[in-house]
Amino acid sequence: MRRIPKKLLKALADTLPQDYLDRIDMLDIDETTDTGYDPFGLSREYLKGFMPAGMFLYDKWFRVETTGVERVPDHGPALIISNHSGQIPLDGGMITIACIIEKEHPRMCRAMIEKWFPTLPYLGAGLTRVGQVVGVTENAEQLLAAGKLMMIFPEGIKGSGKTWDKRYQLQRFTLGFMELAIKFRCPIIPTAVIGGEEQAPTFKNVEWLAQALNMPYFPLTPTFPWLGLAGVMPLPSKYRIYFGEPMDFSDRQDDLSDPDLVRNHVEAVKSRIQEMVNQGLEERPFPGL
Numbered sequence: 001m002r003r004i005p006k007k008l009l010k011a012l013a014d015t016l017p018q019d020y021l022d023r024i025d026m027l028d029i030d031e032t033t034d035t036g037y038d039p040f041g042l043s044r045e046y047l048k049g050f051m052p053a054g055m056f057l058y059d060k061w062f063r064v065e066t067t068g069v070e071r072v073p074d075h076g077p078a079l080i081i082s083n084h085s086g087q088i089p090l091d092g093g094m095i096t097i098a099c100i101i102e103k104e105h106p107r108m109c110r111a112m113i114e115k116w117f118p119t120l121p122y123l124g125a126g127l128t129r130v131g132q133v134v135g136v137t138e139n140a141e142q143l144l145a146a147g148k149l150m151m152i153f154p155e156g157i158k159g160s161g162k163t164w165d166k167r168y169q170l171q172r173f174t175l176g177f178m179e180l181a182i183k184f185r186c187p188i189i190p191t192a193v194i195g196g197e198e199q200a201p202t203f204k205n206v207e208w209l210a211q212a213l214n215m216p217y218f219p220l221t222p223t224f225p226w227l228g229l230a231g232v233m234p235l236p237s238k239y240r241i242y243f244g245e246p247m248d249f250s251d252r253q254d255d256l257s258d259p260d261l262v263r264n265h266v267e268a269v270k271s272r273i274q275e276m277v278n279q280g281l282e283e284r285p286f287p288g289l
Contacts, residue, residue: 004046004049006045008049009045009046009048009049010049012048012049012050012051012052013045013048013049013051013052015052016048016051016052016055020051020055020100020101021048023100023101023106024044024047024048024051024100024106025044026105026106027044027047027100027106027107027108028107028108028147028148029042029044029047029108030146031043031044037129039142040110040128040131040133040139040143041125041128041129042108042110042128042129042130042131043129046129046130047129047130047131050126050129050130051097054093054097054130055097055101057090057093057094058094058097058098058101061234061236062090062094062195062199062236062237062238062239063236063238063239064094064097064098064238064239064240064241065238065239065240065241066098066102066240066241066242066243067240067241067242067243068242068243068244068245069098069099069102069103069241069243070103070104070243071189071243071244071245071246072099072103072107072109072149072189072243073107073149073187073189073246074103074104074105074107075105075147076147076186077143077144077145077146077147077148077149077150077184077186078149078150078186078187078188078189078246079144079150079151079152079177079180079181079186079187079188079189080095080099080109080149080150080151080152080189080191080243081151081152081153081154081177081188081189081190081191081269081273082095082151082152082153082190082191082192082193082273083153083155083159083168083170083191083192083193083196083273083274083277084153084155084156084159084160084193084196085159085160085162085167085168085193085196085197085199086160086196086197086199086200086234087160087161087199087200087202087217087219087221088160088200088232088234089111089113089127089132089153089160090196090199090234091153091193091196091239092111092113092132092151092153093111093130094193094239094241095109095111095151095191095193095241096108096109096111096130096131096151098241099149107149108131108148108149109131109149109150109151110131110132110133110143110148110149110150110151111131111132111133111150111151111152111153112132112133112134112135112139112140112150112151112152112153113127113132113133113134113135114135114156114157114160114216115134115135115136116157116215116216135152135156137176137180140152140176140180141180141183141184144180144184144186145184152176152177152180154173154174154176154177154266154270155170155171155172155173156174157216157217158171158172159171161202161205161216161217161219162197162202163202163203163204163205163219164197164201164202164203167197167201168194168197168277168278168281170270170273170274170277173266173267173269173270174266175259175262175263175266177266178249178262178265178266178269179256179262181249181250182249182250182252182253182255182256182262182265183253183256185250186250187246187247187248187250188246188247188248188249188269189243189244189246189247190243190244190245190247190269190272190273190276191241191242191243191244191273191276192241192242192244192273192276192277192279192280193239193240193241193242194239194240194241194242194277194280194281194284195237195238195239195240195288196237196239197237198235198237198287198288199234199235199236199237200219200221200223200224200234200235201221201222201235202219202220202221203220203221204219204220205217205218205219205220206218206219206220222235223235235288237287237288237289238284238288238289240280240283240284242276242279242280244272244273244276247268247269247272249265252265
């Protein structure tokens with residue numbers, strides 16, 4: 001990704017309300033003076049420049065409503081654990097924006113993303129500039145050790161690539177997030193996102209074509225691939241994000257040596273998120289609204 005001219009970034013940032021700019025200035029971003037980036041490539045300058053597009057999606061396109069964002073800790077390491085959907089990781093982007101503009105004390109939320117996304121031209125570099133990091137254990141440990149807020153989708157690709165018949169049914173969770181929570185004694189904030197499944201309802205994943213194109217999945221949706229690249233644009237389904245009461249496993253250090261015990265804790269978090277998802281589905285008036 002070629003560096004975007006500073007004048008263009010500033011012009012984009014100037015379209016934001018001053019309150020949002022002030023909130024980004026308050027974020028705990030460890031920029032180095034010589035590059036303007038943090039060790040993972042996050043740039044406050046780029047975040048401000050990309051924020052208008054994010055706010056369009058947040059305010060106008062998905063019309064996001066949040067509940068319980070005050071439950072996200074103001075300081076120290078913490079893990080937001082959420083369900084995943086929508087084929088492209090916009091649910092993570094909406095959670096990140098919510099933590100910046102909805103919290104009384106704004107926080108930068110660093111999402112762990114699949115290794116495949118950074119390989120995409122332009123998109124991969126753009127995700128890095130706005131704070132996303134490749135989902136490997138070393139990155140997570142470094143950020144949590146520095147007291148950062150992180151977001152992990154334990155369903156991974158199986159979550160984001162779900163077909164319509166599996167909508168809002170949580171897939172198997174990986175164990176890694178629980179091992180991190182125990183090791184770094186950080187709270188888990190169970191989070192449910194409603195609306196992501198409707199942004200790109202997928203009727204089938206063409207596995208052989210995905211393998212041929214080196215993609216994690218090749219979805220068939222009402223708009224993709226029939227409309228070409230325009231078909232990637234998500235449908236304007238309404239998002240509702242629910243942040244649950246923190247779950248604390250900091251006293252389970254001895255359980256790290258027993259995968260079965262760790263799996264039990266993971267299932268407790270998964271069950272809580274599924275309950276929140278089910279409740280959110282009951283509260284909305286109609287799918288996508």
